[in-house]
Amino acid sequence: MERYTGAFEEAVDGARQQERHYQLLSALQSLVKELPSSFQQRLSYTTLSDLALALLDGTVFEIVQGLLEIQHLTEKSLYNQRLRLQNEHRVLRQALRQKHQEAQQACRPHNLPVLQAAQQRELEAVEHRIREEQRAMDQKIVLELDRKVADQQSTLEKAGVAGFYVTTNPQELTLQMNLLELIRKLQQRGCQVGKTA
Numbered sequence: 001m002e003r004y005t006g007a008f009e010e011a012v013d014g015a016r017q018q019e020r021h022y023q024l025l026s027a028l029q030s031l032v033k034e035l036p037s038s039f040q041q042r043l044s045y046t047t048l049s050d051l052a053l054a055l056l057d058g059t060v061f062e063i064v065q066g067l068l069e070i071q072h073l074t075e076k077s078l079y080n081q082r083l084r085l086q087n088e089h090r091v092l093r094q095a096l097r098q099k100h101q102e103a104q105q106a107c108r109p110h111n112l113p114v115l116q117a118a119q120q121r122e123l124e125a126v127e128h129r130i131r132e133e134q135r136a137m138d139q140k141i142v143l144e145l146d147r148k149v150a151d152q153q154s155t156l157e158k159a160g161v162a163g164f165y166v167t168t169n170p171q172e173l174t175l176q177m178n179l180l181e182l183i184r185k186l187q188q189r190g191c192q193v194g195k196t197a
Contacts, residue, residue: 024052050162061187067152078141089130
């Protein structure tokens with residue numbers, strides 16, 4: 001008798017899973033209609049069905065939420081680093097202006113053109129250094145964000161989310177961003193049917 005009860009419960013669970021799969025697939029299909037037609041064409045029924053299967057137990061929603069939080073923290077940290085550098089540069093420029101003003105006030109009039117020329121060269125050298133430091137910081141930020149994207153792609157690929165793999169192809173990145181947006185919209189709509197059932 002217990003064997004029949006277990007088989008019955010498995011059949012009921014299977015039917016529930018199938019129903020949840022269809023609900024998610026239907027929700028995904030309606031969300032895809034909001035995307036540009038070029039992306040709609042790239043999201044086949046099979047891809048959407050695979051995505052719905054990956055979303056069934058709600059784990060992917062949690063993974064995406066965690067990745068989003070990590071991304072926000074990373075972006076905030078990088079933004080703060082850039083702000084600190086800009087502030088250092090502002091302080092450096094102010095100190096240099098102050099130094100130049102004091103030197104000009106203490107300078108004898110006949111030496112002023114020589115002093116101003118030297119100060120101009122110093123100012124240009126400082127501005128060049130500032131531009132190089134900002135360029136280096138911006139490159140560091142871009143590389144860090146690229147690494148973060150690759151980590152996210154890898155994590156979602158390992159979680160079995162359809163359409164995700166490590167790539168730098170702009171079209172594939174845009175498609176993955178659209179897939180993430182679909183997942184987030186489903187999450188916002190409360191379609192985590194795996195959790196609610």
